[in-house]
Structure formats: structure tokens, C-alpha cells
Amino acid sequence: MSSSPCSPPSECGTLDVLSGGTARASLLVGAASVVFVVCLTLGLTVGSRHFPPAEVWQALLGGADAEARAIVQDQRLPRTLIGIVGGAALAVAGVVIQGHTRNPLADPGLLGITAGSSLAVVVGIAVAGLTTPTGYLGAAFGGAALGTLVVVVIGLAASRRRDASPASLVLAGTAVSALLGAITGVILLLDSATLDLFRFWTVGSLSAGRGLDVFAAALVPLTVGGILACAHARALDVLALGDDLAAALGRRLLPTRLLGFAAVTLLVGGATVAIGALGFVGLVAPHLARRLVGVTHAMLLPASAMLGALLVVVADVIGRVIVHPAELPVGVVVAVIGAPALLVIIVRTRKASS
Amino acid sequence: MSSSTTLRIGPLSQQIHRRTVVVSALFLAGAVLLAGAGLALGDYTLSPGGVIAALRGEGSARDHLVVNVIRLPRVVLGVVAGVCLAVAGAIVQTTARNALASPDLLGVSAGAGAGAVAAIVLGGTNAAGAAALDVIGTPIAALIGGALAAALVGLLLGVTGTTGLSPLLAGVGVSALFGGLTSWMLTAASIDDAARANAWLAGSLGGRGWSEVAAVSVAAFAALAPLVVLSSRLPALELGPSIATSLGYRVVPSVAMLLLVAVVLTSVPVAAAGPIGFVALVAPHLARLACRTPRPPLVASGVAGAALLLASDLVARLALAPLLLPTGAVTAVIGAPFLIWLLVRSRKDLTQ
Amino acid sequence: MTTVFTVRDLVLRFGDRAVLNGIDLEIPSGQVTAIIGPNGCGKSTLLRSLSRLGPAVEGEVLLENTPIAAIPHRVFARHVALLPQAPLAPEQLSVIDLVTRGRDPHRRWYDQWSRVDEDVVLDALDRTGLRERANHPLHTLSGGQRQRAWIALALAQRTPVLLLDEPTTYLDIAHQLDVLDTVRRLHREGVTVVMVLHDLSLAARYADHIIAMRDGRIAAAGTVESVITRDVVRQVFDVECTILADPETGRPVVVPHSSA
DSSP states (O other): OOOOSOSSGGGOOHHHHHHHHHHHHHHHHHHHHHHHHHHHHHHHHOSSSOOOHHHHHHHHHTOSOHHHHIIIIIIIHHHHHHHHHHHHHHHHHHHHHHHHHTOTTOOTTTTTHHHHHHHHHHHHHHHHOOOSHHHHHHHHHHHHHHHHHHHHHHHHHHHTSTTOOHHHHHHHHHHHHHHHHHHHHHHHHHOHHHHHHHGGGGTOOSOSSOOHHHHHHHHHHHHHHHHHHHHTHHHHHHHTTOHHHHHHTTOOHHHHHHHHHHHHHHHHHHHHHHHOSOOSHHHHHHHHHHHHHOSOHHHHHHHHHHHHHHHHHHHHHHHHHHTTTSOOOHHHHHHHHHHHHHHHHHHHHHHHHO | OOSEEEEEETTEEEEEEHHHHHHHHHHHHHHHHHHHHHHHOSSSOOOHHHHHHHHTTOSOHHHHIIIIIIIHHHHHHHHHHHHHHHHHHHHHHHHTTBTTOOTTTTTHHHHHHHHHHHHHHHHTTSHHHHHHIIIIIHHHHHHHHHHHHHHHHHHHHHHHOSSTTHHHHHHHHHHHHHHHHHHHHHHHSOHHHHHHHHHHHTOOSOSOOHHHHHHHHHHHHHHHTTHHHHGGGHHHHTTOHHHHHHTTOOHHHHHHHHHHHHHHHHHHHHHHHOOOOSHHHHHHHHHHHHHTOSSOOHHHHHHHHHHHHHHHHHHHHHTTTTSOOOHHHHHHHHHHHHHHHHHHOOOTTSBO | OOEEEEEEEEEEEETTEEEEEEEEEEEETTSEEEEEOSTTSSHHHHHHHHTTOSSOEEEEEEETTEEGGGSOHHHHHTTEEEEOSSOOOOTTOBHHHHHHGGGGGGOOTTOOOOHHHHHHHHHHHHHTTOGGGTTSBGGGSOHHHHHHHHHHHHHHTTOSEEEEESTTTTOOHHHHHHHHHHHHHHHHTTOEEEEEOSOHHHHHHHOSEEEEEETTEEEEEEEHHHHSSHHHHHHHHSEEEEEEEOTTTOOEEEEEEEEO
16 A cells, blocks of 8 residues: 555655655544544443543543542543553554564464563562562563563574464464463462452453553553654565565664564563553454555554554453443453454465465 | 284284384373372372272271372373373374364364353352252363364364464464453353352362263263274375275265264363363374374373373372462473474474 | 276366366276376366266266266275375375275274285285385385385275376476386286376377367377377367377377477
């Protein structure tokens, strides 16, 4: 899908190209704002007690009744903001991994990176007694970095086979997730206090005591990760052509890989601290985004972020409503949406290649 | 012919692969030893003599309690589940001609788990009903769940084909789907059932009574019986559908029946022990590598599976004593690295 | 000359595409028949239809005057053996284990392994010259030897009819001759052979009866001299050629020039 208004490019003046870029940027900003408002609206109005938007606005400003204020300010606002940011982060991380591994099925959850991150947090809590969001973040980054490293190594080993296929990476990720999940489960068994408080680390949930302090703590690394991801957008475009061609076009592979590595670590680690181990967002959002805006990463990254945020907020709302008054964790809803989506993607990918 | 001999007894004659017989005997011996260890070792350890006495009905009341009531059902369940899972894995790997095609990786275990959880959660409100359900209803529900998952994977295989790693992608998706549904049911249910079901979902051989173990054993025998006839078709099916047809087999019904048996064999242990993964993948490979045959022999795989599961259960019970680990966690810790190793090997005979 | 296969009005579709468009032919018994034709003309499909491997058909195929659909599977397997294109077997399978499978149509599930079975397997290995390699795994054999192992499998079935689907593709010239010489030896022992071949000159050299196909129909059928002619080659393959005579065998050799 062409993003330049000039065709052929040689006939463009510099001003035209710039204005094309500016038009695209303003389109993105506009879309992002709309999506942000939609997410906020959904997250704040829908729930066990429905509030019309006017009342929400009042509650935010300090008016309305006390209960409304409590619900909106203390519960729904933090979790909606966290969901927006976490969903966007996981989606962007998915795009980056898919770009580096050239694997349309790569998703931080499927590949076991989120499992590694949450295991690291659980270990940190149970063994090192971490209690602050910053502490969690440190552990999460460590786990995400290790998980990404494992993916890289397995991906390299698998690509040396004559018959390397996207499936081998996903299957390895399944194995890694199973392994890490088992270890996490065992640790949670060892320390029942940890189990009760932090069960959500392994599933993905927006409830259970994550306040705005978590949001604030996670915001910095997530923003940095997002910037790093966007910084090598064009590198990702070139990588899609193959390592050899990318090198021939003058890209130095190692710096690009390191940039991707850092971006994924920050994004997945931050998202895990915020939401827990949430799978499928990094798979479904980029796929939808590709169908909407095409494969150029300059557009794909922001579009995926927006769709990821939307997906998580919508899933959270569904979880709050559907088994009222109980609550389904976001991870469960996303899995029930995401698993059939994965199947559809598998079928489509196979049909396209055969 | 150095690898096979013909056994002739009177008018009957049978071809046997010598190494397979030896390996199977060794695995069997190992399983017996592990079973004995499972009965003897623990927070209350008995001597071998004490175990035998308790089994015979002599010995102290405490010995009887520990061996016959607590540990023996666990050991028997381990044997039955290990044999079922391993044989199911051997069947699917041979029929699909794909060394990674294991029913637990293909989502059948996840489907069976969802079925069983549904039975636990739906039937859990009525106490009397709960007891009956545990014995009969849960295995049947597990079977239905496993069959549903297998049907879904079968539909997807129409698109992905059965060669290569692509069918396992379908398995990942189906596993995720039923896993999500299981989590859904767990969180939507009341606390009691969720706690019980959650503990069960980790996969464990313990805490089952004789009625449950007996029900599973009966079902297992019923599922294994057809293999006496069907297993003779496996060597021909291994050569592909064209050759198998040329040799006079009707491929589609044969494969369908074998896969049906495999689904039942996978789902039945899930009803009693929860979804224990990786045994169906690892045990056939162990058997195949030890016997040096191109396809996992059924009997050797079954015995290897029993030994593997008994060993895992022993580790689960003893490794972090007095804490009891879920057996499924131990098999995952063993099996997941094995799967990764399989994936990065560069043998192209792995998946045809 | 008796007929082993009679085909009448055979039509076979994949989806809405007719791969076989009305085939009428007779395969003579006791001879080597070669089916030739350009890619996609339906030769493999025809061969597989003779072996009951295709989808549902219109028209009929008779094995010695009995419709093949009416013959029970195992009985048919004792009459007709098929070697499909590019067969795959687990590489560590030994030659003798592969050939042993050929006895399946003669055995029931309780698996008696009689002395007859053993003798037939050894005999099949002798006739394909693989007796010394009986215990070697398949992947240690050369291409020609591996193909002969598959032929030994078909031989162990002890069928009077042998169908071979492109037995020489992917083999170099020495191995191609190796396989075809084995086929000729079998024919001398009375086996009826039907094979799909790509190479016209090899077909001319080794076959007694040739069927040329194009677009799912029979373009020409008959003796080697009557079918391997300039006109037929032009009609079937869109290629101009010169027909020479092989100095040793006297059979036609096709020398192509260019597309017509």
C-alpha cells in the first residue's frame, strides 16, 4: 500500500514528499486521539454500574456522588490507562518480533517471553522479597531479556535447518512457555502468600491492586521502548526482504538486532508488570493492523499500538460485564478471542502460501 | 536377517524384533522398580519386605494405610496413564508420519481438560452428584472434550496438511482455545470448585480413590483392546497411503479407527490425573531410539511411558518434600527441553 | 493376446476439472506397457485409477473382466501392485523390513510369518539383486538401489501385474538403466508391467506396447513402431523430431529439435 502521494517518486518535489509525510503524521495523531478517547470512554462508563459519559466527566472532576468517584477514579481510571498502555506495548513488541524473525506468528506470549518475564517477577517476589513497582520492573526486564535471548537462539538454530518454518519458533515458544509456566506454578505453590496475591502475573489481569503508581512506573520504560521500536521502523521494512538483501542494502545487522532486542525487553517487561503475562495481543493486533494499513512499519507500528490498546480495553470491559458480579481476567477473554484468531491466521497464512 | 527372528511354536509363527523385546523387558523392569519405589519411599518409608507384606494384607495397619490406600492407587494410575499416553503418542506419530505429532501437542489433552473441568464445575453444586460425576461423568466429559478438540484439529489439518510442523500450529491454537475456555470456566465458577479444579489442572496422580482409578483402568483396557487387531496395520501405514492401499489396506477407515483409539487413550487419563503433558511425546521417542526402529513400537512405548510417568511422579513427591509438586510440572520440565531439542535438530527424517 | 485391464469411458474429475476425459483402452497381459505424454496429461492419474487410488470415477475399469470396484481390497492387492511416484519411507528402515511389508496382502492380523513368506521375501531380494544389502538402512542405498528395493516390495506381493509410476525420475542415467533392466527381467518371468515414463527413447527401448496421452485423452496406442513416430510426437508433445534407429536394439530413438 503506497503511503506516498507522489507516483513516480522522481516527479515529486521535496515539498510534496514533506507534505505527504506531514499529512500522514497528522492522520496518525488524529486516529490515536480518537482511539484514546474511545478506550477511555468504554473503560470508564461500562461496568457493574453503568455511568453515562456526563457523569463520568463529573466524577473525574470531583463532582457526582462518592461511590461514583471511587469507582471511576480509583478503579476504572487506573485499569483503563494501564490497559491502553499495556495493550499498545504488547502490540508493538509483537510487530518488532515479527519483523526480526520474519515470522507472522511471533507473539511475545506464544514465544514464551511473557512467561519468562512473569516468572522473573514471581521469583523476585518470592525469593528476593521485591515489593515496589520499580523492583518488579527490574525483574521483568531481566526475564524478558532472557526470554528474547532464548527466542533468538532457537530462531537461529531453527533457521539453519533446510526446512525452517514459522512453526518451529512457535513450537519452541510453546515448549518454553510450558517449562517456565511449570516452574512458575511450582514457585507459587511453595509460597502460598505469593500465590494468593500474585496469581494474576501468570494470566493477565487489570485488577488486584494496580494503581496509578504502577502506571506511572511502567510508563517510562514503555515509552522508551516504543520510541526505540519506531526508531528502526525502516530497518524493519528492509529486514523483511531477508538478511542477505538487508546487508546488501547497507543495513548493519547487529545494531538493528540490538535495537529490536532493547525495544522488546522494555516493552514486554513493562507490559508484564502492568498487566501480567498476556498473550495473543502481539499476534492479533498486528495482523489486523496489516490488513488496515499495509506492511510499512512507519504506519504499522502506530496502528498496531492503537489496535492493541483497543483490544485490551474491550476485553477488559467484556470480562467485567459477562460474568457479573464476578470478573473474568483480561487474559482469559483475550485467550478466548485470540485462540480462534490464531487458527484463522494459520489457515489464511497456509492458504496464501499454497 | 540380523534384527528380526521368527518365533515358531507349533503351528504358530511370529516375527519379532529382538532388540525391541529386550528393550521392552528392560523398560518393564524399570517400571516395576519405580513402582516399588513409589510404594516404599516417601515421608514414611518402608522396606521392600514391608511393602510386600502390606500388599499381601499382612503388616501393620499403618503400613496397610500408606501402601494400599494412599500410594497404590497412585502407582496404578501412573502405570495406566503412562501406558495410555505413550501408546496414543506412538499411534499418532506413526499414522501422521510426523515425529512431533503428539496428541497433547495437538490439543487433545487441552480439550479433555476442558471437558473434565466442565464436568467438575457444572456438577459440583450437588455433593452426591459430585461423587458420581467424578467416577463416571468426568471421564466421559473428558472424552467428549478430547474428541471435540481432535475434530477441530482434523478440520484444520484439511488446510495445513499433515506434514511438517504446520499441523502442530493447529494444535497450539486448539490448545490455547480450550485452555482459555478452561480458565473461563474456572473463574466463572464458585470458589470451591475453582480451587479443586485448579489443583487438578496442574496434573497430578495423587488424591484419587480406587473407584476413579478402577474406572480409568477399565476404560484404558477397553481402548487398548482394538489395538491387538489394528496394530498390524501400522507398519504399512508408515509407508504412506499409496503403498498402504496398494498392499490391500483401506487407509481411511484404518487411520480413522487408530486415531479414535488414540483420542480415547489420551482423554481417559486426563479424567483422573488432569492434563499431564509431554509423556505422549517423549515416551515413543525414547522407545524408538532405544529399539533403533524407524517407528515407535507400541509395547515398548507403553512400557516406557509407564516408567517415565512413575519416575516423574517419584520426583514430584520427593524432590521438594514435604511439598508435593504437580506431576505435570515435572513432565513439563523434562519434556519441554526435549521438544526444543527435537525442533533444532537438523534431521530431515523428523517430519515427512 | 489376452487383456489384463480393460478401461471404458473413464472420466475423472478433480473439482470441476476433468483430468481424464473419456479413456478407452486395453492393457495387454504379459507385456511391458509404457504410458507417455506431456506434464499434466493425466498419465499418473490413469495409472493410479488402475490401482484404485483415484477419486470416484465415471466409466469402468475391469481387471480381467471384473470391475475393480467390486474386488475386495486384499484380493486386489494380491493381483496388482503399485509403486507410486517418489515414495517416502523412514530412512532408517532396512531393506528387508521394507520388502517384508509386501507380504501383508497374504497375511491376516494375527501375523503368521510362515516359511513361504520368508522364501518369497528372499526371492524378491535375489531378483532385484539386493540380497547382500538386506539389512542396510534405505538411506545408505544409491538412488537406483533404493528404487529396486521398492520394486522388491512390490515383488513380494507376488502379483501378476506391476504398476510403476515414473520409476526413473530423479535417477541418473546409470540408475535409470539399472531399474529398467530389472523391469525387463521381471517381464521375462511373466509379470505384466505398466509404467509411466518421461523419456521417450527409454520407453521405446524397454516397452512392447505404448500409450500416448494428451489432455486426458489417448492420442495413440499400439506397438512401439506405430506410436513412436514424428506425427505422434508432434501431436502429443508439440515438438518436431527425428526418429533414428538404435544401432544395438533397432528400436526407435527420438531426437527432438524444437517446439512445433
